[in-house]
Amino acid sequence: MRRVGKHLSEMMLEIFVPVSCVGCGQGVEDSGYAHLCRDCARELFLVAPPHCRVCGHPFFGMLAGSQTCPHCLELNPVFDEGKTLFLAKGVGRALVHALKYQHGFYVLQDIEQMVRAAADYRDYLADAVLVPVPLHKDKLRERGYNQSERIAAALSRATDGRSRVEQLLTRRKFTQTQTRLNRADRRRNVKNAFALAADAVVIPTQNYILIDDVFTTGSTLNACAAALRHAGAQHIKVATLGHG
Numbered sequence: 001m002r003r004v005g006k007h008l009s010e011m012m013l014e015i016f017v018p019v020s021c022v023g024c025g026q027g028v029e030d031s032g033y034a035h036l037c038r039d040c041a042r043e044l045f046l047v048a049p050p051h052c053r054v055c056g057h058p059f060f061g062m063l064a065g066s067q068t069c070p071h072c073l074e075l076n077p078v079f080d081e082g083k084t085l086f087l088a089k090g091v092g093r094a095l096v097h098a099l100k101y102q103h104g105f106y107v108l109q110d111i112e113q114m115v116r117a118a119a120d121y122r123d124y125l126a127d128a129v130l131v132p133v134p135l136h137k138d139k140l141r142e143r144g145y146n147q148s149e150r151i152a153a154a155l156s157r158a159t160d161g162r163s164r165v166e167q168l169l170t171r172r173k174f175t176q177t178q179t180r181l182n183r184a185d186r187r188r189n190v191k192n193a194f195a196l197a198a199d200a201v202v203i204p205t206q207n208y209i210l211i212d213d214v215f216t217t218g219s220t221l222n223a224c225a226a227a228l229r230h231a232g233a234q235h236i237k238v239a240t241l242g243h244g
Contacts, residue, residue, distance in 0.1 A: 022098050022107060023091040033110045036091065044095075045087040047243070049120055055215045056084035057243050075218045078225040079210065079236040083124050085114060088214050088242025096213050096242045100147045108154040111241065115158035125155055125239060126162040128207040133224055134194070136171040151241055152211040168200040168208075169227055190223040202231040215240040 019028045023040030031038040050059045052069035054077050059069070086092045095111070098104030115122050132148035140146055152165045173193040196202065210224050221238045228236050 023094045040091045044091045082238040084240045084243040088244040112158045128209045130165045133212040134171045170197045194227040196231045204234045207235045210238045214242045
């Protein structure tokens with residue numbers, strides 16, 4: 001009965017306060033998504049194969065030779081493989097920013113829908129332990145939540161129980177934001193920043209997938225993978241919402 005009442009309340013709220021599109025701020029009608037209008041939904045670039053094996057960035061045109069994009073040639077990944085759901089440009093960037101900086105947890109409803117429709121990405125997550133990239137305790141206190149944890153939970157739900165979330169890592173060093181740093185400085189900034197959580201148990205044969213909001217240079221994910229690898233993990237992948 002309580003669930004029915006909540007549903008009716010949400011319907012009434014939408015009637016009197018129409019949902020605004022995350023991308024453009026206009027009303028959302030018949031787009032297939034709860035928080036994207038039709039025009040913005042069409043602009044969202046959902047990644048499908050072929051794409052870079054390391055970061056998931058799509059390849060345009062015919063693929064020949066290496067399956068690693070130019071951006072990843074200097075990364076020397078500690079993890080085995082990576083995927084991303086969409087390009088973090090325009091509408092994709094708006095989705096990530098709403099979640100990361102504006103407490104926009106409502107966009108996870110649409111994220112789950114995207115994952116369910118992206119068979120390649122969804123199957124990639126199956127039968128794995130999803131490990132969110134941790135925030136430092138001071139940053140967590142400041143922001144109030146870890147968006148990577150919220151993303152990991154949404155991705156797990158989208159697999160209908162074929163994956164689970166475990167908080168295996170801790171951020172032991174407070175690092176400056178990576179946003180304005182170049183590739184080399186990003187790598188130095190997060191070096192040795194992560195470690196296995198005190199109560200964490202790593203099973204060598206288990207499949208682990210590190211979860212973060214955006215793949216930029218891969219430095220943070222690589223540092224997390226190094227901590228898991230040091231703890232004995234043999235199968236480590238990464239997955240992000242956006243790329244760019």
